[in-house]
Amino acid sequence: MGARPSSPLDKRQQQQLRGQVDSLLRAFLPCYRRQLAAAVLRQISRELGPQEPAGCQLSHTKKLPRVREHQGPLTLLRGHPPQWQPTFCVLRGDGRLEWFSQKEEYESGGPPLGSAALTGYILLTSQREYLCLLDDLCPSSSGDLAQEEPLRVLEEPVSFALFLVHPFRAHLCFCARTRGAQRAWRLNLQGAIRLRATGAWEQSRARVGGWRTTGMVLQRSRAPAACAFLDAVQLYRRRRGFAGGKDATLGSDAEVLSAELMRELLPGLRSQALRGLRGAGRARARACAEFLDAVHAAVLARASAGLRAFQPEKDALLAALERTVRAELEHILQQRAQRARRLQVEIRDALEACLCRMVDPQLSQLTLALLSPVEAMLGAVRTLLIRGMDRLSHHLRKNPSGTRLRREVYEFGEIPWDPELMQICYREAERNRNHLAQLAEPFGFLGMRSLVFGVQDVAQQLMADAVTTFLQLADQCLTSTLDCGQAAEQLEKVRGLVLKKFTSDSETTRWRFTRDWLLDIFWPFVWNELGVSYNLEQPEVDGDILATEGVCRDVIQGLLLQRIDGELKKILGACNRTCTRADCSVAQWNQEGVDEGATAQLLSHSSYPDEEGPKHWSDSRYEHVMKLRQAALKSARDMWADYIMFVDSDNLITNPDTLSLLIAENKTVVAPMLDSRAAYSNFWCGMTSQGYYKRTPAYIPIRRRDRRGCFAVPMVHSTFLIDLRKAASRNLAFYPPHPDYTWSFDDIIVFAFSCKQAEVQMYVCNKEVYGFLPVPLRAHSSLQDEAESFMHVQLEVMVKHPPVQLSQFISAPSKTADKMGFDEVFMINLKRRRDRRERMLQALHEQEIDCRLVEAVDGKAMNTSQVEALGIQMLPGYRDPYHGRPLTKGELGCFLSHYNIWKEVVERGLQKSLVFEDDLRFEIFFKRRLMSLMRDRMQVEHPEKAVPRVRNLVEADYSYWTLAYVISLQGARKLLGAKPLAKMLPVDEFLPVMFDKHPVSEYKTHFSPRNLRAFSVEPLLIYPTHYTGDDGYVSDTETSVVWNNEQVKTDWDRAKSQKMREQQALSREAKNSDVLQSPLDSAARDEL
Template identity: 65%
Template sequence: MGGRPSSPLDKRQQQHLRGQVDTLLRNFLPCYRGQLAASVLWQISRELGPQEPAGCQLLHSKKLPQVREHRGPLTQLQGHPPQWQPIFCVLRGDGRLEWFSHREEYENGDRPLGSTVLTGYTVLTSQSEYLHLLDTLCSESSGHHTQEEPDPLLEMPVSFPLFLQHPFRRHLCFSAATAEAQRAWRLALQGGIRLRGTVLQRSQAPAARAFLDAIRLYRQQQGHFGDDDVTLGSDAEVLTAVLMRELLPALRAQTLPGLRGAGRARAWAWAKLLDAVHAAVLAGASAGLRAFQPEKEELLAALEKTIRPDVDQMLKLRERVLGRLQANVQGPLESCLRRKVDAQLPRVTQTLLSAVEAELAAVQTLLTQGMDCLSRHLRGSPSSTRLRKEVYSFGEMPWDPELMQTCYREAERSRGRLGQLAAPFGFFGTQSLAFGAQDLAQQLMADAVATFLQLADQCLTTALDCDQAAQQLEKVRGRVLKKFQSDSGSARRRFIHGWLLCIFLPFVLSQLELSCKAELPEFEGDVLAVGSPALTIEGIYEDVIRGVLLQRINRELKNALGASNMSCTLDGCSELPWDQAETDVETEAQRGTCSRQPGSSTEVPLCPLPPPGTFQS
């Protein structure tokens, strides 16, 4: 279960998989090209349209999403036959896990014994839960779940296990020495899994948006409406997951009956086979996307040149067709929403809203505690070295898995309930949803920390005594909290909007597939006359459905949030006025000065405040 041995696939099987990847790319890339064109039109229309007022009050953290590097000794079940062997394990900042025979090999920069990216893995710390998973992995093709000769390595209790399970890759079995080490590794690994999983969702690049839309449209063409966790990972990993899901039924039918062994040994053999198939598909998908990259860059440049001069005409035509199309589908659409969506929308909205509010409240509590801790150290510590250490710790809060776990677990708590409510609509992407909520919490924390540190660094000077400096920090603290509340309200709205669309839009599209989509060709003539791939009748049709559904979502959010919150949650997040004194603090902080308290010394401070720059993380 450790390093990667030779592939169990023969040449014929490898050739077959290459053909499957080629077919996938041949069918997917037209969707991708179309969505790239649509994304360019969307981007240009946003640039030329009315500019929305700046909604963010907090500074945007310049630190890239990362995992705090974690390393230490573990034991791993590896080898043939598998045995528990000591290793030195390292989780890199980019979410790659590596393991070495000894710590010295890592310190000397030697090649690791093995490594893996954590995309798609799940961490299990219960041996019984993992063994149950093994028992059910091949149960469909076997009449019994127990091994004929129980393997003592699997039956022997493991005190502090860390099982990394993946639906299409070999499992990794580790064990820590203590409960504390097990918890630290679990939190670190979960952070790496999330970092690798949400790379496309976090991206602001139009190509990333186009890729995700293309994946959804491609799967709808295959008859798969609804959302799941297939879009976790890089573009090549997502394509691999899509194809693995398509291949899995045939793989089960053709290979499971011939696998040697029984029970858990059989499950390990199945995981080994899936790992080889996954590796072959991933290599093919990566090569195909690399080959497409030059064409994609040329296409984006050409689209920019052709769309920008005609964008006004295209948008006017789009609005005209959209109006005609909306009148045509309004009846069936409203009927579908009343019969199948309206009854459940309030429950799903409230559950999602409660989860996000609980998480953001936890972030605010943690942020407040961190700022208060700095104020206490500023008042009571005579050591600038100690204060620098506390400032560094405060700046690292967003990347501290132990501290942030108090926020992240709020997103996990709601997964079961949300899954039950959303499953009837074909939505099974609760892991993606939880990861998205955790990313939101981390980004807001990072922005708030960056804002506090910059304002504090601008405001505090050596001319202030400790009490005066602490008073200034209190004002900065209040300012940052108001900014945080403003930004978190806006972020909450965007998050809930986005995920309610993910839950309900594919379902509504599937319900209207036969009744409405068959009538689209009669509207296609006007769109085809434009001669641009950026404008399609299918895209306009989906915009109609999305617009009507968003009206329902907005109405439900108003009911859930109450009229008092509307100005800060639905109409763009405009910050509420603050006290004039706080305004003065902010203005003077931006100029690099702060108002002095009466009687403050300008020559000899009463405590050794650190020089400017201390409060920059």
């Protein structure tokens, strides 16, 4: 009975097959080489700018992914003709199934009758379903029916069947003795199939930032070669016109590649096999499967040999790429960025149309469909975890024997690998399989099997990590308990902590899993849609591989992820990080939870015996701070906190996401880079062998954010986060200093040394603006200096950010504003510039400066008749010295605003007045300095002449701005007496003319006398908030229209502006603390 080919593969067939496999390998290896280049580039880019997945709360299990070994008698359909024969089967921990003639043969170490690695198999338990599959495999009844009978042995009823089916491998048909045995084998076999498939899915998750497990060879690593292989398979499939899901990429490298080769060979092979087989129907179908199994074995052997032969070339290529990429990384990344920008412009409209037409209508429904099994799985895992922890606590309360307790602990630790217990979690993924398949079908997604395996694998991984965490914490706390009652109480605390960590990891997993699989469903479809019109693959074939490979994919996936993230935020909220934005928001930091055991002590000292002043850091003060930090660290450890964040009281954290962003970096010690008015920040890039600050070329690019990322540094201080979940953090201490410590007695250096001895790398991140800190003052400074320095930090925040608000839980003394001895303080502001007005009023309030708000004249709103009614005429021959244009309406309005103030000064007889514009920033100690000098300064082009016997005062030269100035009654009269409206020019050009310092002599001939006396402060007390060309730069004077022709628009030349280049030099000077020579402005120990 049955049917089989006379010979599975004759010599001619074997030779033909080798040629086909070699041809396919030659087509695949160029894809592999390209992807090796791209993978090495990604790896090195990650090293220089780490973008690691958010840190998990649960401890990661060190147990390898495995199948619980299972054995027992099964009846196997084997032989020719096939007959049901008793066997003894063993399922190995690595997912291989072996069968022996009898149990004694297995126990004596004899060889098995046969074996199969269960990669790519499907398990069926219905005989009817299996027979239908055979009918589909061989629908034709052609053949020599006279010579072979149908396969009647399978058509007879079979009890407790287990059918293992593969598209191109021999089918394995088993029968169990009882229903219970069938169920046990089914659960274990399903686990083995999933384990053998997990390799490809694990690697896919690692590439997009999801979960990653380690273990046997099937569990792929994040090494460039491992990443490159699966990318090469996908690229190869696209070039062959096939872009389905992930179900064709299951197993080891050789298995994945042989499966891909078999997919291409299968149509021809099946036709060839059926022509040469005898028999009918199902008998021919089984014979065909046996023939394909022989072919697959030959293909697998040839593919394995091909990959082994490629290994030396691959190793040499990886080494060469490592050298090339590291040497030219910056240039390569620039080229890729340019390519990405061009591509975005090219495909933006077509991509947007594709997304709106196909993706958007299905996105919400698919997201909910994916979330449903994940959330059900997470709930089932949580229930099973709670049941296991409660069972262990119950047995502990009953004071069991040591042997019984060890058995209970072992059983608890085995929960993740017990298929019977985990089945309740696994089946949630199966329930939604058909619904998901229907929704994904329009997008050609064929990876449903991998998706189901993925949900089940996440369930097992979460359970394994939760069990590991519980056992670790329980072991730590139980070593110090005295009796079972105490131990049970400790376990209750551990239970609550583990559930808290599990909840956090569940939220992260839910977000990421859904996000990654939505991307896998949509992006191949979108790629194919765009590829028809744009031939996306071709540009990546030409030119520099490193500069082009994967750019198209990255651009499309990036735009897709924006859509997906937006949908997930609508459904789930912003919980894609381990710590949600709501949990970590500055606005949410309140007094909730103060009754949960957390205590705080207000410790202060009025003075230290060895201090020289309130700002002197003596050894006693350093020691006191170290003890406070150590007490805080101990308190955090005692309450089982996951993290502790240290923030100096004068550091201002302005980014509400700072905490969640730091947690997402997954570092043991990490600091957000804080900005200051100088080059000073809260990290060092270099440290001498004696523990002192060392200047390095790397500091300034990081400080200026020319390089962005998260960088390894020898020192962070002031504000930083410690991840207490990391084992290495247990060796960190602020006090007492390490026994080997011999460096300077300084709290930040002591802690840096502790990190060094514990082999904990410190990191500083500058990816975003996180906050600000003051530049430390010298030891001789006063508390008033410190208060004004801190207040100046608040002013700096307001330049580009909302003002820092006082906490509702603290109070501050009220402020009393004055006019600093002036008769009047004017502040000019356009009514439509509300943001500037509010910032300036707040800044003046903080400095206790009283002002009168003056509504500026809006030149853009003035019409020709209004200009003529005022008798305004432009100065003959005037041209802007930088752009060569005439006066603008913006400059006209600015002049009139100042002109109206000069008139008021004269009308009211004000002896001395101070005028502010609304786009300035104050230098430190502004009020104190101004009150002592009573003068203003304009920025100069050439050195200015000092005024005898007056410190910090010079005679003014040509100015750039009228940001702020002091004007006397006599000076106002001189300016009005020049009749400037009849020969108008910009106010910052008019003033140098009046004190006879304008470089254009033609302008000066129109004004006489030019006897205005002008002085300037050196160094500066104010600067503009933005220089020409800065981000956020807006000019109401230059971005305008010509004063007498509204059709002629004006703007500053962004490419050729000489004014911009000169202001950039001034900007660098303004940000350089060395310019400020006042002793009040000196910086402390480590300021650059």
